[in-house]
Amino acid sequence: MALNILVVDDSAVIRAVISKTFQLAEIPVGELFQAANGKEALEILNNNWVDLVFSDINMPVMGGIEMIEKMCEDGLLKTIPVVVVSTEGSTTRIEQLKSKGISAYIRKPFTPELVRKVVDDIIGGQDGD
């Protein structure tokens, strides 16, 4: 099944790299949405069907943490798995994000194999529900 994926990062180069990584990892992508910050992402989420979100934390206008908090306030959006992709390596930050319900945390730089594993774990977990 092809996945509709939203990539949220203020860096266009990272959005391009993540998009390319999906191809390299042979992840079946239906529609690929892109947003430069949390506010843009919420607009896309409210107007489109999205299966999976890959998001940075540190962004202008609205960061990833605020975006995740807003998603949690919405009955439908809170069911969408969020994978945080960040340069930060703080275990305190990762625990903080996990307590907000994120599905996985990937630290930059990352490999296609890691992205594939994370997506497989999330989708496999959902299939098993």
Next chain:
Amino acid sequence: METDRRKLLSEIFCDAVEKFAFMFGEPAEREDLSPVGSGYVDARMTFEGEMTGDIAIMVPDKMCMEIAANILGVNSDDEQAINLAIDSIKEVLNVTCGQVLTAIAGEEALFNLSIPEVSKLDASGWTKMLNKTETIGFLVDDYPVLLYFSLNE
């Protein structure tokens, strides 16, 4: 800056450019890092938490396109590499900053990072940064590169 910290910063930066931009770097002497052109890019960001300070990377502007090309897997004269050149050096800085803070402050330390900002630097600005004690110089795929790391005491 202590020798140990300079060594740590050097290792982390070289590892970051190799893994993220597929370029190979090594520390260089100041005499090998004299300005070679007129245009340079200065990417910098601040961090606040268990330590507060700023970190910056300075590169010749032409190198930014090569970093973008390497990251994207395209030629350096490709339109995408040209358009994303500045974004690319910001991300090299972001990755380096994240790795440096974890290495120095430990895995539990929490930081607030600013959004990287970029400005132009001329040859005199380059020389000024080169002469700062907090600056470490590198040759990355033969390009001169400066890494600046400073803690607010």
